Amino acid sequence: MSFSASSLSEDExxxxxxxxxxxGGSLAVRIALKVLGEKTVAVLPAGCxxxxxxxxxxxxxxxxxxxxxxxxxxxxxxxxxxxxxxRGIADYKVVGFAGDGGTADIGIQALSGAIDRGDDIIYIxxxxxxxxxxxxxxxxxxxxxxxxxxxxxxxNRRDKKDMFEIVAAHGIPYAATASVGYLxxxxxxxxKAAEVKGTKYIHVIAPCPTGWxxxxxxxxxxxxxxxxxxxxxxxxxxxGEFSLSMRMKDPSLLDSHxxxxxxxxxxxxxxxxxxxxxxxxxWDRIDKKWNVDQGRRTR
Amino acid sequence: MTRxxxxxxxxxxxxxxxxxxxVISAYPITPQTTVVERLSxxxxxxxxxxxxxxxxxxxxxxxxxxxxSAAGVRTFTATSSQGLLYMAECLPYAAGGRxxxxxxxxxxSIALPWxxxxxxxxxxxxxxxxxxxxxxxxxxxxxxxxxxxxxxxxHPEVSTPFMINMDGFHLTHxxxxxxxxDKESADRLIPPFRPVGCIDPGSPQNxxxxxxxxxxxxxxYKAHCGMLRARDVIKETEQAFSRIFGRExxxxxxGYRCEDxxxxxxxxxxxxxxxxxxxxAARAEGIRAGVLRIRYMRPFPAExxxxxxxxxxxxxxxxxxxxxxxxxxxxxxxxxxxxxxxxNMRASNYIGGLGGRDISIGDVRKxxxxxxxGKTGVRFIGIEEGPE
Numbered sequence: 001m002s003f004s005a006s007s008l009s010e011d012e013x014x015x016x017x018x019x020x021x022x023x024g025g026s027l028a029v030r031i032a033l034k035v036l037g038e039k040t041v042a043v044l045p046a047g048c049x050x051x052x053x054x055x056x057x058x059x060x061x062x063x064x065x066x067x068x069x070x071x072x073x074x075x076x077x078x079x080x081x082x083x084x085x086x087r088g089i090a091d092y093k094v095v096g097f098a099g100d101g102g103t104a105d106i107g108i109q110a111l112s113g114a115i116d117r118g119d120d121i122i123y124i125x126x127x128x129x130x131x132x133x134x135x136x137x138x139x140x141x142x143x144x145x146x147x148x149x150x151x152x153x154x155x156n157r158r159d160k161k162d163m164f165e166i167v168a169a170h171g172i173p174y175a176a177t178a179s180v181g182y183l184x185x186x187x188x189x190x191x192k193a194a195e196v197k198g199t200k201y202i203h204v205i206a207p208c209p210t211g212w213x214x215x216x217x218x219x220x221x222x223x224x225x226x227x228x229x230x231x232x233x234x235x236x237x238x239x240g241e242f243s244l245s246m247r248m249k250d251p252s253l254l255d256s257h258x259x260x261x262x263x264x265x266x267x268x269x270x271x272x273x274x275x276x277x278x279x280x281x282x283w284d285r286i287d288k289k290w291n292v293d294q295g296r297r298t299r
Numbered sequence: 300m301t302r303x304x305x306x307x308x309x310x311x312x313x314x315x316x317x318x319x320x321x322v323i324s325a326y327p328i329t330p331q332t333t334v335v336e337r338l339s340x341x342x343x344x345x346x347x348x349x350x351x352x353x354x355x356x357x358x359x360x361x362x363x364x365x366x367x368s369a370a371g372v373r374t375f376t377a378t379s380s381q382g383l384l385y386m387a388e389c390l391p392y393a394a395g396g397r398x399x400x401x402x403x404x405x406x407x408s409i410a411l412p413w414x415x416x417x418x419x420x421x422x423x424x425x426x427x428x429x430x431x432x433x434x435x436x437x438x439x440x441x442x443x444x445x446x447x448x449x450x451x452x453x454h455p456e457v458s459t460p461f462m463i464n465m466d467g468f469h470l471t472h473x474x475x476x477x478x479x480x481d482k483e484s485a486d487r488l489i490p491p492f493r494p495v496g497c498i499d500p501g502s503p504q505n506x507x508x509x510x511x512x513x514x515x516x517x518x519x520y521k522a523h524c525g526m527l528r529a530r531d532v533i534k535e536t537e538q539a540f541s542r543i544f545g546r547e548x549x550x551x552x553x554g555y556r557c558e559d560x561x562x563x564x565x566x567x568x569x570x571x572x573x574x575x576x577x578x579x580a581a582r583a584e585g586i587r588a589g590v591l592r593i594r595y596m597r598p599f600p601a602e603x604x605x606x607x608x609x610x611x612x613x614x615x616x617x618x619x620x621x622x623x624x625x626x627x628x629x630x631x632x633x634x635x636x637x638x639x640x641x642x643n644m645r646a647s648n649y650i651g652g653l654g655g656r657d658i659s660i661g662d663v664r665k666x667x668x669x670x671x672x673g674k675t676g677v678r679f680i681g682i683e684e685g686p687e
Contacts (some may be wrong), residue, residue, distance in 0.1 A: 041498055043366075056514055059505035064498045066369055067507040069388055072362030075354060079322060079366025079374075080498065082350045086321035086372045089500055110362065113355030 003187035009034045013042075017053040017060040022216030024180045024206030024223060025049055025126040029097050031183060032124055032202075035190040038063050040093045041084070043077045045107060046070040047099040048133040048208075049126070071106045073098045074114035077121040093122060093194055100127040100141035103203075104161050115170040115199045122193045122200045125163065128208035136211040136263075143231075144278055145271045146263045148211075155266060159278050164203050168237040173198035175237040176245075179205045181223030185234055185245055196238070205232045213262015222261070229253035230279050233286060242290035254279065301479045307470040310438040310477045311377075311403055311463070312337035314445025316347045317485035320375040320401070322367035324352040324360045328382040329415045330467040331405040335377055357382035361389035361402070368398035369506055371497040373449065376400065379467060380407035380421045387425060393460045394429025394522060396507055397496075399452035400460040401445070402430075406568070406619070407467040408654045416655020417467030418619035419568065423596070423628040429522055431461045431529055432596040434567040438475040441465050443546060446480070447536045450489050454532045458495065459525045466569040466619075468655065484543050488536075530598050551600030553592040556582070557607045560589025562670040565604065565633055566617040567593040570651075570658055574617065577663035581671075588667045593629065601636035608637070613645035613670045617663065619652035626677050645673060651680035 013033035019026035025048050033040060042065040044050040050067045053060035068076035073096045081094045098107055103125040111123060130148045131137040137150040140161040147155045167175045174196040178186040186204055193200035207222040209215060214222060226232040230248035237243075254276055258264045264271075286292055305313075312334050315323075323342065325335040341347035354360045357378050364374040378386060383404055393400050404422050408414035422432060431452065435441045444463050452461040465471050498504060510518055530551065537548040555575045557563055562581075566574050571592040581588035591607045593600060608614050614637070616630040625631065630648035637646070649666055651658045662680050669678075 038503070039500070041370075051509070054505060054508040056508045056510040059508055061505050062503060064500075064503045065505050066366075066498070067509075068366075069358070069362055069392055071358055072365075072389065075324075075359030075362040076366035076369075078352060078354070078359075079324065079363035079368070080370045081366075082322045082352060082363075083367035083370025083372040083374075084498070086350065086367075087370065092500065109355060110359050113359055116355070117353060 003035060003191060004184055008187070009037065011038065013038070013062045014053065014060055016058065019048065019052040020210050020216070022209040022219045023048070024208060024219045025099065025128055026052065027180050027219070028124065028126040028186070028204045028206045031187060032095065032097070032190045033063060035187050036093055036095055036194055039091055040095055041065065041080055043068050043073055043080065043094065043096045045073040045098050045102045047102050048128070049097055051133050070102055072110055073102060073107050074110040074121070074123060077123070078114050078117065078119045081119055081121055095122040095124060097124050097126060099132070100125065100129055101131045101139040104140045104163050112170065115167065115172050115201070118198045120198060122190070122202070125201070125203045126206040127203060128206050128211060130211050132208045132211045144275055145267050147266055148263070155264070155271070164235065164237070167201045168242065171240070172201055173238065175201040177203045177233065177235050179223045179227050179232060179234060180207070181220050181225070181227060182234065182246070189236065211263070213265065214260065222257070225253055225257040229257050230283060231257070244286070244290070244292055248283070300481055300484070302476055303479050304474055304476050305438065306333065306472055306474050307438040307441050307465055308333040308405070308472065309337055310442040310475070311445050311465065312341070313479050314442035315375050315401070316341050317480060317482055318446055318449045318489055319348065319373065321349050321372035322352065322364065323349050323375045324354045324363035324367070325376050326354050326357045326360045326378070326382060328357070328379045330407060330471045331377045331379040331382070331403065333471070334403055338375070357386040358389060361386040361393060361400070364400045365389060365393050365396065365398050368400050368494070369396070369497055371494040373492040374400050375402070377403040377405070379405040380409060383421045383425065384409065387428070390425055390428035390430060395518065397458040397522065397525065398460060399458055401448045401452055401463065402460065403445070403463045403465065405467045405471045406464050414654040415467070417469050418653045418655065419464070420620050422462060422464050423620045426596055426628060429459070429526070430597065431459055431526065432464060433462070433594060434464045434596065435470065436569055436571045436592065438470065438473070438477050441470065442477055442479065443540065443544070443548070446485055446488055447540055450536045451529060451532050453492060455495055456528045457525050457532050459522070459529060464568070469569040480544060487543050488540060526598050533595065549594070550603065551593070551595040551598065552603040552607065553594055554607050555590040555592070557589035557591055559587060561587040561612045562667055563589045563591055563608045563611045563614050564617055564663070564666060565591045565593060565614055565629070567596070567629065568619070570617065573658065573660055574663050577660050577667060580660070580664050581667035586667050586671045596629070596632070599632055599636065601639070604633055604636050605640040605642060608644070609642060611644055613647070613673070615647045615649055615666050615670050617649045617651055617666060621650045621653070645670070645675050647675045648677045649680055650677065656681060
């Protein structure tokens with residue numbers, strides 16, 4: 001199934017909210033719901049999207065939606081899916097939208113449990129690479145070097161946790177990485193997830209201009225560049241196999257991509273070099289483990 | 300109906316089976332374990348048409364139950380002690396969302412030091428979480444309450460989650476002869492679940508939202524009113540129960556020889572029977588003793604407690620709980636009710652049974668002697684010196 005702006009539904013399910021201008025996360029939620037349609041229950045833990053969209057009496061979801069506890073996104077989805085099934089409501093999907101902290105830190109246990117049980121849910125992690133709702137604190141998905149309010153001087157000293165491979169290691173039926181910079185690819189993956197039985201996981205990079213130190217009109221460009229320079233490979237995992245969705249376009253884009261973001265302003269040339277090494281090591285692993293044709297890496 | 304020789308946990312599981320929840324999510328912890336073992340058996344052998352979800356933690360057990368309840372079905376979970384504390388975040392979440400979930404808690408001591416035996420510090424610590432809290436004294440009451448709890452919790456004007464507390468091991472693992480009702484009679488007590496404000500395909504809902512300073516108080520006030528409404532719904536449910544099953548229950552409290560008592564011992568849970576025996580022994584020696592068993596800590600039976608002790612010279616509260624640096628939680632609640640009603644009799648607080656330590660009939664008999672001798676204060680049974 002292919003999706004494009006012209007074939008996408010006119011219906012809106014997430015609007016009237018208070019997200020910052022240029023918010024990548026709200027775009028990820030809005031687009032996924034347009035793909036999934038009205039027969040969808042959205043579960044959102046504490047985080048940006050629930051904070052901007054769920055303030056009584058200004059409630060911003062046109063479909064059924066609920067806030068879960070911070071740690072309980074996946075387990076609440078499990079309960080909703082089981083409850084709807086028990087009521088004989090078979091044609092509904094349950095989708096979760098949790099941020100990077102809500103997924104890779106506090107929510108990883110419940111997520112792991114749901115994948116282990118094979119619960120029929122779609123879990124979407126919108127990754128803006130820090131606790132943005134509380135003002136940009138480090139999460140385990142904050143990249144090396146990024147300055148946050150809890151890594152305020154040198155920037156984060158650790159690399160991003162690889163949630164995609166962690167999830168794949170569960171033997172999940174379908175997992176994918178995506179970017180709000182490549183919406184057609186993201187929409188295709190959401191649509192595919194809706195067709196797969198069992199647990200599905202999509203990890204979409206969703207820049208936060210406020211937390212990344214960028215203009216509100218740079219979100220899409222940043223999200224594209226992250227893919228193009230190889231920092232965020234677009235991939236899928238299904239039937240036990242990894243596959244790349246897109247080639248790394250230009251490894252040399254890395255420097256300008258990093259340098260344009262305020263969160264890396266302090267970064268030394270050694271720091272930038274380390275980011276390059278981490279990226280290259282990751283691609284070496286991808287080449288070995290994923291059995292990817294070398295020719296697909298660069299154009 | 301059948302008569303069976305079963306444990307408290309088995310009895311409770313039968314009560315849950317008869318209420319027909321559709322989703323059961325649970326994580327094992329001693330001494331709750333056999334409840335969920337029985338229920339998973341029933342779900343597998345088809346005697347219970349429910350999905351048993353093997354969650355990876357207690358937090359997820361209740362989070363999952365909230366999800367299922369939000370989706371519009373009857374749910375059940377069970378836990379104990381550390382597990383109850385681990386899911387603590389989800390307790391006020393369920394109460395604030397007005398999800399009528401039923402949970403059994405096997406009362407057990409709280410670490411540190413580690414201990415698997417029964418006391419009531421776990422549930423009393425969470426008294427303020429917005430759940431109805433009932434404390435049973437035997438296996439039959441456990442089964443009967445499992446049935447009644449759904450009717451009470453799901454009453455549209457109550458819509459409040461319900462915690463059934465059973466003393467760990469003393470009740471959960473003790474075998475008794477229990478009347479197990481038939482399904483047809485159980486169905487007469489519990490109408491089908493008619494959820495309000497849940498996920499609705501026809502009319503999409505936004506559930507579990509934020510409410511700022513302007514609106515928040517109204518949601519809290521409504522939850523408080525729902526809990527207060529439960530006082531009457533509990534009585535109505537017990538009357539309906541009695542008409543169907545012939546067993547009588549006495550509402551939020553159960554009095555024993557309180558009418559002419561000079562000294563009333565207030566307690567809860569499985570120790571109540573022993574206390575009644577000690578009251579008889581005290582009366583045989585000239586002390587006019589009575590016992591008031593608290594069946595519900597929330598909604599708190601303030602009126603019933605005041606009425607039961609208004610003619611007494613002294614009261615004592617015996618509880619398996621202590622709030623360090625204060626008193627037992629039950630004593631604090633009882634004291635507040637008596638003071639608010641203008642009663643000013645002598646009062647003392649006995650802390651016993653912590654970590655499962657035995658309370659003997661002699662210990663309770665001594666409480667009555669202490670009361671008659673005019674003693675007051677907070678005392679630990681088994682420790683001679685007072686804390687001050």
